[in-house]
Amino acid sequence: MSSLNKYRVHEVAKDFNLGSKEIADVLTEYAQSPKNHMQVLTDQELALIFEYLTQHNQIGSIEEIYADTYTEPAPQPSPEPAPAPAQQSRPVPQQQGKPSAPAPAPVSAAAAPAAPARPAENKPFQPRPQADKQPAASQAVSRPAGTRPQTKIVDTRKTAAVNLDRYDERLETMVPDKVQNISQKKEKIRRAADQRRPAPGFGSKRRQEEQEKMRRLQLEIAKKQPLKVEIPDEIAVGELASRLKKTGAEVVRQLIKLGVMASVSDVIDYDTAALVAMELGAKVTKEVVVTIEERLIDVSADSEADLVPRSPVVVVMGHVDHGKTSLLDAIRKSDVVSGEAGGITQHIGAYRVQIKGKPITFLDTPGHEAFTSMRARGAMVTDIAILVVAADDGIMPQTVEAINHAKAANIPIIVAINKMDKPGANPERIKQQLTEYGLVSEEWGGETIICPISAKLHQGLDSLLEAVVLTAEMRELKANPKRAAQGTVIEARLDKGRGPVTTVLVQNGTLKQGDVIIAGKAVGRVRAMTDDKGEKLTQAGPSVPVEIIGMSEVPGAGDLFYAVADERMARELVMQRKEEEKAAASAPSHKVTLEDLFSQIQQGEVKELGIIVKADVQGTAEAVKTSLEKLSNPEVRVRVIHSGVGAISESDIMLASTSNAIVVGFNVRPDNAARDSAARANVDVRMYRVIYDCINEMEAAMKGMLSPKFKENVLGHAQVRQVYKITGAGTIAGCYVQDGKILRASQVRVVRDGIVVFEGELASLRRFKDDVKEVAAGYECGIGIDKFSDIKEGDVIEAFVMEQINA
Numbered sequence: 001m002s003s004l005n006k007y008r009v010h011e012v013a014k015d016f017n018l019g020s021k022e023i024a025d026v027l028t029e030y031a032q033s034p035k036n037h038m039q040v041l042t043d044q045e046l047a048l049i050f051e052y053l054t055q056h057n058q059i060g061s062i063e064e065i066y067a068d069t070y071t072e073p074a075p076q077p078s079p080e081p082a083p084a085p086a087q088q089s090r091p092v093p094q095q096q097g098k099p100s101a102p103a104p105a106p107v108s109a110a111a112a113p114a115a116p117a118r119p120a121e122n123k124p125f126q127p128r129p130q131a132d133k134q135p136a137a138s139q140a141v142s143r144p145a146g147t148r149p150q151t152k153i154v155d156t157r158k159t160a161a162v163n164l165d166r167y168d169e170r171l172e173t174m175v176p177d178k179v180q181n182i183s184q185k186k187e188k189i190r191r192a193a194d195q196r197r198p199a200p201g202f203g204s205k206r207r208q209e210e211q212e213k214m215r216r217l218q219l220e221i222a223k224k225q226p227l228k229v230e231i232p233d234e235i236a237v238g239e240l241a242s243r244l245k246k247t248g249a250e251v252v253r254q255l256i257k258l259g260v261m262a263s264v265s266d267v268i269d270y271d272t273a274a275l276v277a278m279e280l281g282a283k284v285t286k287e288v289v290v291t292i293e294e295r296l297i298d299v300s301a302d303s304e305a306d307l308v309p310r311s312p313v314v315v316v317m318g319h320v321d322h323g324k325t326s327l328l329d330a331i332r333k334s335d336v337v338s339g340e341a342g343g344i345t346q347h348i349g350a351y352r353v354q355i356k357g358k359p360i361t362f363l364d365t366p367g368h369e370a371f372t373s374m375r376a377r378g379a380m381v382t383d384i385a386i387l388v389v390a391a392d393d394g395i396m397p398q399t400v401e402a403i404n405h406a407k408a409a410n411i412p413i414i415v416a417i418n419k420m421d422k423p424g425a426n427p428e429r430i431k432q433q434l435t436e437y438g439l440v441s442e443e444w445g446g447e448t449i450i451c452p453i454s455a456k457l458h459q460g461l462d463s464l465l466e467a468v469v470l471t472a473e474m475r476e477l478k479a480n481p482k483r484a485a486q487g488t489v490i491e492a493r494l495d496k497g498r499g500p501v502t503t504v505l506v507q508n509g510t511l512k513q514g515d516v517i518i519a520g521k522a523v524g525r526v527r528a529m530t531d532d533k534g535e536k537l538t539q540a541g542p543s544v545p546v547e548i549i550g551m552s553e554v555p556g557a558g559d560l561f562y563a564v565a566d567e568r569m570a571r572e573l574v575m576q577r578k579e580e581e582k583a584a585a586s587a588p589s590h591k592v593t594l595e596d597l598f599s600q601i602q603q604g605e606v607k608e609l610g611i612i613v614k615a616d617v618q619g620t621a622e623a624v625k626t627s628l629e630k631l632s633n634p635e636v637r638v639r640v641i642h643s644g645v646g647a648i649s650e651s652d653i654m655l656a657s658t659s660n661a662i663v664v665g666f667n668v669r670p671d672n673a674a675r676d677s678a679a680r681a682n683v684d685v686r687m688y689r690v691i692y693d694c695i696n697e698m699e700a701a702m703k704g705m706l707s708p709k710f711k712e713n714v715l716g717h718a719q720v721r722q723v724y725k726i727t728g729a730g731t732i733a734g735c736y737v738q739d740g741k742i743l744r745a746s747q748v749r750v751v752r753d754g755i756v757v758f759e760g761e762l763a764s765l766r767r768f769k770d771d772v773k774e775v776a777a778g779y780e781c782g783i784g785i786d787k788f789s790d791i792k793e794g795d796v797i798e799a800f801v802m803e804q805i806n807a
């Protein structure tokens, strides 16, 4: 006990809520010197007082200390009903209210053992007899003292009588209020939860708790594991956000951090999306989208072991009337020519012939147009082309086209010089001409097989067919007859009685009667199959053309067909294709144009720039071809895939579209069909009058320096119906506006048979005798052209304006 703690009698009395006199009396009685109330007490004296008070305020149990409401007085069989009358003579007045924790409390504990032996008569250390219990008095007095020494004493000897619950309850009052509140709340919640539960048995309750624990654990684990997301090739920012379980704003923010400005509705590519997802802590895998097409159609490669040789499919091409149909007929030993209207082949058919036991399939085509249009649809039907050239006519424009179309398709050409029976036949001249197109005869050290024949007299056919077989063998054509059939629709029509009738060429696998097939946007079941000789078949292997009935719709020539296992899925795919076609019709296809040539070269999309050159004279076409091909550089090779004389035709556009080429015209114009088809297929058609301009523009385009200055906008066409020479006014063309309109301010060009004969300004535009600003389609008008009087009936006046393109 520190000497600094000086306690005076009155302070101690106050602490115990007693009178100073009572304390003084205790001291007077037990201590050596009597004390007045201001006297400082020694440690001994203090200990004495505490001992005295302790002895005189014994309680039976700890419960009594706190039991404000305690009403269970322990049965106190008192062996000594009045054990200490002397002590009782000093009754301790009842305490009101709690005293503040008195400093003496620790003193008592420390001092007690050091207490002098004197107070022995107060039996300070005797075991607390039950008789000492004074419930009423102890209740009051024990409180201040109870903070430490007494309250810890719990008599558990009479265990049966101890109400432990009550004890626990009472103990709660010992903990600080705050803690107590929390535990009370917890208890409340627990009880409420218990009440809510449908009073389960002990086992099930336990089980539930376990389950709950497990669930929380799993949630916790799930939270800690990185989120796994699958991202397709392209994904909208919003969709990515929902897959990442983030808000759109969070993803947009992350994108901005990566330097990508995109809104929630924008679509981003896989790489960007994956980066964002990884930044946001997700684990990314690429979503592999399995389309219906992939599920339905087996495009797996055949194993070498399954492949067997197949017969070649041959196309016969050539200029009009050079004898294509006659040749095919000669081969089939039948005469179709006489049965045809005007002797012109109407549509593609396919025939199969046996040459010394080896079958060859021939496609009878009215020229290379159908061939190219099929190719444009992705069908690679033919293996070999026979080019028919009439010995008395030589190389003609369509012969050149045929050569170039076959070359573009990368198929070998066998030349058949036909009509050798004719007096004017000059095969050497044709061989000579052919070298100009890269077809050098074998006799001259080249690779091209050239066979002189006469279709009419059936001469030379054997060697021609042998050449076909030989070429086919060189190509090692193979297919797997064991798989489901696939091939191309050669021709299809609607027959009144039989419904859609389709000629298909099986290219791989075997087509069987009863097979479900999908061809383009048509589905059906092969109800019956017949070959080119009208014989019924139950199955058709590779390179076999068959006519089938049973399609729901008429497919398009050139459509690819597949035998499939699931008809329902096939119908679904057809629906999807129809939808896609609709969407594609509204979105223009992406073809190479001079404007974006450079960017396409840079992106590696264009490695070869295909050009089709059409000019008014052969000399120009040749000159342009040579100059353009010289523009080739290491990044891009310029290849003129076709050059010819005359107006730009639909076939030119088709070839350009198929080969992703652009069309260059010199003093020529596209005919109407070509113009429409170019617009439809998005083929870039450029018209020039000077070779120099063309070369410059191409060069600039390849270097990405094409200045997009002006674009020609064609306003309309007027056909010249009559020509008047008027003195003073010059030549006036009486015209009929066919389409669009003619503006007084427009520029014009005069086109004669597809060739531009003049380009210049309008001198006058009149309706009757009045000058007008414009004349619309369907009206007649008089047109005078500045500095040009050589207008002829049948000429077409094309009106156009040059519009500046905003870069």
Ligand SMILES: Nc1nc2c(ncn2[C@@H]2O[C@H](COP(=O)(O)OP(=O)(O)OP(=O)(O)O)[C@@H](O)[C@H]2O)c(=O)[nH]1
Pocket (backbone or CB within 6 Å): 318, 319, 320, 321, 322, 323, 324, 325, 326, 327, 337, 343, 344, 345, 366, 367, 418, 419, 420, 421, 422, 453, 454, 455, 456, 457
């Ligand atoms: N003298 C002779 N005439 C032939 C020969 N081959 C074909 N002809 C004739 O040439 C004409 C045209 O023959 P086609 O077989 O119709 O020619 P094509 O190339 O198929 O013609 P299109 O179908 O119009 O493209 C016919 O009158 C045939 O009789 C031949 O070897 N000798």
